[in-house]
Amino acid sequence: MMHFTQDLELFPNCSVTLLLFKEVQNAAELRKKAMEGLINGALIKPTMIVDAFQVVVATNKAVHLQKLGKLKTRTLYSEIIFNLSPTNNISEAFKKIGISDGDSSVLIVLINEKDINVDRITSQVDGIQIHIDNLQTMADTSTIRKLFKITPQEEKIGTLLDAIVCRLSTKDVC
Amino acid sequence: MHKLRNNIMIHPPFDSNSASRRPDGVNGCRYSTGYYLQLIKQGAEARVYRGRFLGKAAIIKERFPKRYRHPTLDDKLTHRRTAQEVRSILRCRKAGISAPVVYFVDYTSNSIFLEEIEDSVTVRDYINSVLCSGENAEKLIDLANCIGQILSKMHNEDVIHGDLTTSNMLLRDSAKTGCQSLVLIDFGLSYISALPEDKGVDLYVLEKAFLSTHPNTEHVFEALLKSYTTSSKKSLPVIKKLNEVRLRGRKRSMVG
Numbered sequence: 001m002m003h004f005t006q007d008l009e010l011f012p013n014c015s016v017t018l019l020l021f022k023e024v025q026n027a028a029e030l031r032k033k034a035m036e037g038l039i040n041g042a043l044i045k046p047t048m049i050v051d052a053f054q055v056v057v058a059t060n061k062a063v064h065l066q067k068l069g070k071l072k073t074r075t076l077y078s079e080i081i082f083n084l085s086p087t088n089n090i091s092e093a094f095k096k097i098g099i100s101d102g103d104s105s106v107l108i109v110l111i112n113e114k115d116i117n118v119d120r121i122t123s124q125v126d127g128i129q130i131h132i133d134n135l136q137t138m139a140d141t142s143t144i145r146k147l148f149k150i151t152p153q154e155e156k157i158g159t160l161l162d163a164i165v166c167r168l169s170t171k172d173v174c
Numbered sequence: 175m176h177k178l179r180n181n182i183m184i185h186p187p188f189d190s191n192s193a194s195r196r197p198d199g200v201n202g203c204r205y206s207t208g209y210y211l212q213l214i215k216q217g218a219e220a221r222v223y224r225g226r227f228l229g230k231a232a233i234i235k236e237r238f239p240k241r242y243r244h245p246t247l248d249d250k251l252t253h254r255r256t257a258q259e260v261r262s263i264l265r266c267r268k269a270g271i272s273a274p275v276v277y278f279v280d281y282t283s284n285s286i287f288l289e290e291i292e293d294s295v296t297v298r299d300y301i302n303s304v305l306c307s308g309e310n311a312e313k314l315i316d317l318a319n320c321i322g323q324i325l326s327k328m329h330n331e332d333v334i335h336g337d338l339t340t341s342n343m344l345l346r347d348s349a350k351t352g353c354q355s356l357v358l359i360d361f362g363l364s365y366i367s368a369l370p371e372d373k374g375v376d377l378y379v380l381e382k383a384f385l386s387t388h389p390n391t392e393h394v395f396e397a398l399l400k401s402y403t404t405s406s407k408k409s410l411p412v413i414k415k416l417n418e419v420r421l422r423g424r425k426r427s428m429v430g
Contacts, residue, residue, distance in 0.1 A: 006229055009209045010280075056228050060278055068282065153270025157354065162275045162289075163267070169276045170264045173257040 003118060004132040006056045008063060016059045018052050019108040019118065020134060024127035028101035033124070034077070041121055042077040042109040043099040044084065047140040048147075051161045052132055055109055057168055058083035063111070080109055086148045086167055096147060105138060219255075219362060224290060227277060231290040235259075235362075236283060255362060256284045262333050262364035269331045271324055272346075272357040291344050291357050297321070298340035301388050314394045317345075320353040322401025325380075328358070329373045330406050336363030338380035340387055370408075374415030377402070381416075 008014040024030075034043045049055060062079035065071050073079045073090055085093030099106050108121055122129055141160060144150075150163045167174075197203050202212045203223065211223035211234055223234040237252045239245075256279065263273045275289040295303075297317065304313055321343065328335065335342070337360055344357040367373070377399070384395050399416075403409045420426075 009225075009227060053228065053230070057277060060228060064278075064280065151268055151270070154268055157267065157270055157272045158275065165277060166264055166267055166275050169278050170260045173279075174261050174264050 002129055002131045004052050006052070008056075008060050010060070011063050011067070014063055014112060016056050017110040017118065018055060018132055019110070019121065020046060020105070020130050020132050020138075021108070021125050021127040022105045022130050022134075022138075024104050024106050024125060026126040027099055027103040027106060030106065030125065031099050031101055034099070037075065039108075039121070039124070040077070040110065042080040044081060044097055044107040044109065045099055045103060046105045046107040046135055046138045048084070048097050048144060049107060049135055050139045050141065050144065050164065052135060054084065054161060054164050054168060055080070055107070057165050059109060059111065061169070076111065077109070083168060083171075086171070088171065107135070227287050230277070231292055232277060233274065233288045233290045234285055235288065236285040237362075238284075252284045253281060256281065256286060258365055259361045260286060262335075262361040262366070265331055265333050265366070266328060266358065266361075269327060269333075271328050271331075272354070273361065274357070274359060291346055291359070294344040294346045294357065296341050297343040297345060297356075298387060300345050301340060301391070301394075305388065305391075311394070314391070315397045318394045318398040319401040320356050322398040322403075323353060323405045324356055324358070325377070325398075326402045326405035326409055329376070329412065330408060332366050332368045334365050334367050334372045334376050335361065336365065336376065336379075338376055339383035370411035370415045371419075373412040374419050377412065377416050378419045381420075 002020070004018040006016050008016065030039070030043055033039050034041075044055070058080050061083050062071070062076055065079065066076050071079050073082050078090075078094070081098045082090055082093045084097045087093070104127075106125065106127070108125070110118070110121060144160070144164070148164055148167055150160065154163045202210055204210050209225070211225040213221060213223050214233075215222040220235050220237045223236070225232060225234065227234070237256055239252070240248050243251070260276055260279055263276055266273045267275075274291060276286060277289065278287040279285070280287075300317070301314060304311070325335075325338070335358065342358065342360040344359060346355040346357055365372075381395060384398075385391065388394070399413065403413055
């Protein structure tokens with residue numbers, strides 16, 4: 001099974017599924033569809049992600065706020081993209097974290113879909129699905145470090161993932 | 175509405191937006207979905223649980239409502255404490271001070287979901303085990319040097335921990351004793367301040383806690399302060415204030 005699924009303990013019947021694709025030819029078309037709300041998923045630049053865990057953390061926060069009716073963006077999926085960004089600027093989040101027209105890879109986040117209906121999404125992607133473990137190697141760590149302003153001393157006491165996750169979860173008060 | 179069972183207060187479930195939650199005996203709490211959290215500590219301020227969260231071992235610190243406070247004040251204070259705790263943790267981490275990673279903050283129940291530091295012992299237990307086994311006190315001096323260094327770094331970032339005790343410091347992978355393995359926890363009473371007075375008080379709290387928990391360790395604490403002093407240029411005014419605060423304490427003569 002190439003995709004990754006994680007249940008959200010705090011939200012019954014809610015689970016997150018991640019799908020990773022390379023050699024994507026129709027990124028522009030996918031982005032347009034996503035903007036029009038035709039895709040029930042979040043389309044993310046895999047180069048900006050170091051590990052599936054940070055996506056799960058961002059999704060958990062998005063679902064939490066949705067249930068409270070306190071989303072900062074318009075949809076649950078745009079909220080996930082926003083939560084993955086280090087700043088509180090929504091359009092910057094879409095630009096830096098969301099898929100761009102020229103991208104050749106895409107990470108798709110689905111909610112509640114386990115093994116069924118994954119095909120509905122994969123059939124829309126003109127690319128090759130690869131195992132989620134490839135995320136680590138696809139990460140553009142120098143851009144990520146610059147974007148998140150990760151300090152060298154911070155990476156001495158933990159991983160890059162730790163540094164990112166801590167920022168994502170505390171963004172609203174820091 | 176509280177129920178008293180075996181002299182332990184059982185609080186009613188919270189109005190969390192997630193699945194309904196109820197206390198599960200005196201040892202935990204269970205969500206209607208079957209998600210179980212094990213209660214490991216109940217303090218005056220918060221309950222601490224452990225459990226799995228998003229595939230990781232986690233600690234959940236929940237600041238419950240205090241019925242003895244005015245509700246408006248309670249809401250504000252609890253929320254402020256939660257936000258300050260989380261802010262201080264991030265600030266420390268950015269400066270290279272080990273503190274648990276924050277995974278999620280639920281501001282409706284004022285619960286913080288944190289990384290569980292596995293395979294660790296509190297500095298308190300470590301010191302006690304060294305003292306009890308009659309081992310060489312050298313080890314403790316090394317530890318004191320580490321603590322002094324780390325606290326100096328923390329105060330340089332203007333983070334006041336607020337509750338420095340040896341129970342709020344963990345040693346990860348207790349086999350290694352390098353300074354990298356020291357983790358600070360429980361930033362519940364922390365705040366940001368540049369004042370040497372506040373830093374001095376922070377050290378005073380530690381001194382009191384240290385010497386009362388570990389009798390006859392004055393030389394160890396002295397080493398800690400020495401290490402603190404030499405680790406930073408900003409430390410001298412802090413030590414000066416510490417000396418002033420010492421003279422101020424309880425059961426002290428206020429003769430100037």
